[in-house]
Amino acid sequence: MTQPQRVLSYLEALNEALAQEMAADPSVVVFGEDNIGGTGCDGTLGHAWGPTRGLHNQFPDKVFDAPITEAAFVGAAVGAAATGLRPVADLLFVDFAGVCFDQILNQAAKLRYMVGGKAKVPMVLRAMWGTGMRRGAQHSQALYSMFTHIPGLKVVAPSNPVDAKGLMASAIQDDDPVIFFEHKLLYFGSRGVVPEERYTIPLGEAKVVREGGDVTIVAIGRMVNEALAAAEQLAADGVEAEVIDPRTLSPFDFDAVYTSVEKTSRLVVVDESNPRCSIATDIAGNVAENRFSALSSAVRTVTSPHAPVPFSPALEDAFPPNAGKIVDAVRSTLAASLSKAS
Incomplete structure (x- = not known):
């Protein structure tokens, strides 16, 4: 008897990608604002919308909250990546990039070039973007064009769950910094058949x-x-x-x-x-x-x-x-x- 195809939301596909990459690679860590839900929380919140929900329970030593100071935790991600980890840092809204832009522009994007390839910066910076959620001018921007202008960064913007999972896996495994754009309306508004096994989709392929x-x-x-x-x-x-x-x-x-x-x-x-x-x-x-x-x-x-x-x-x-x-x-x-x- 044919098994029914498994349908996931965009958010669930991202959650599964993060879980599978952490399970497969001990160097992958996930942190940022409200990844657990705050001090004393058990991880059931998992971000304002839930893409990291339950991950702290599965990986208590690899998923943690960061203080609400983007400059500090994005800088920490750059340092962690340069010294052997593969951090996935959650900026929440891409609009917050303004307060950590030096860490992105002058550190993450430049380090590998400045040392002649002797160091790498394999980090992912997750960022929500886009209109439609009544969040106002400071929480609704689409800033990916600005990041594509910066040499040394890779920029990803999936449109559906199957691509979101495969591209997140590729981004985590990539040796360069990747800005991963997630449209807020797609979290629950996009659903599709997503393979259960771990897989990747190459970066740079339309x-x-x-x-x-x-x-x-x-x-x-x-x-x-x-x-x-x-x-x-x-x-x-x-x-x-x-x-x-x-x-x-x-x-x-x-x-x-x-x-x-x-x-x-x-x-x-x-x-x-x-x-x-x-x-x-x-x-x-x-x-x-x-x-x-x-x-x-x-x-x-x-x-x-x-x-x-x-x-x-x-x-x-x-x-x-x-x-x-x-x-x-x-x-x-x-x-x-x-x-x-x-």
Whole structure:
């Protein structure tokens, strides 16, 4: 009799990845804000949303809380990584990176280069990001573009549970510092079939999540779901969109995008971050520079406005890209290519 496939949430997949990596490697440790739940707690809380829930009970010597001083515990993670451990530090909201940016920019990202490879910094910095939870301007930003600009860092933004588990395992096993972006709305809002065994997904490999021949849509993190919804709407009108999930933002799999654009001749990039100096403009610029002759119309980007995230629920809901905005961008690029052809 066939066993039913096991379905996990995004959060549960991350929890399983952390548990399996700690069980397999004695050098892996997990710490940060509220990983246990505070002094005297038993680990049942496991972070504000629960990705480390129960891990302290399984690994009491490897999972612990850190003081609410990001500069200190991120610096401790850098030092621990440089001296033999593989720490996974939990920043909670990526917005808190401002108070520990020196440790990320000038220590974690630079150390291996400054000593000619004689030391390595195998650490993971977990960070929640994104709109949709009514957390206001200081707890809702999408700052991954800023980190992709820094040489020496790897940046990951999974869109679903199976990728979250495999990419977390790869990030922990990697010898370079990895910033691991976890969208808050995906914790419970994304579910999928996840293998029970330990596995990895290589960093730097994009995935075509929907094939099509009329337009390429590259979407980041939670925006993959919006892109797939847009693709279904477009299909009803006879437009077949190819949707690419980069999964890793640095290093970036430009070859996957180039291959798709050579087939479709049109590109729309969907990115929840702000439009200026963003991953969306970087992808658009690279395609324009390296595959200009393949394009039948200008690349379109769909991003959030160049403004802080609003607290008003109505304004916050209107702030990020959505399926409707993506459909409009695709129709615009289709119209432009038809006009150019005529």
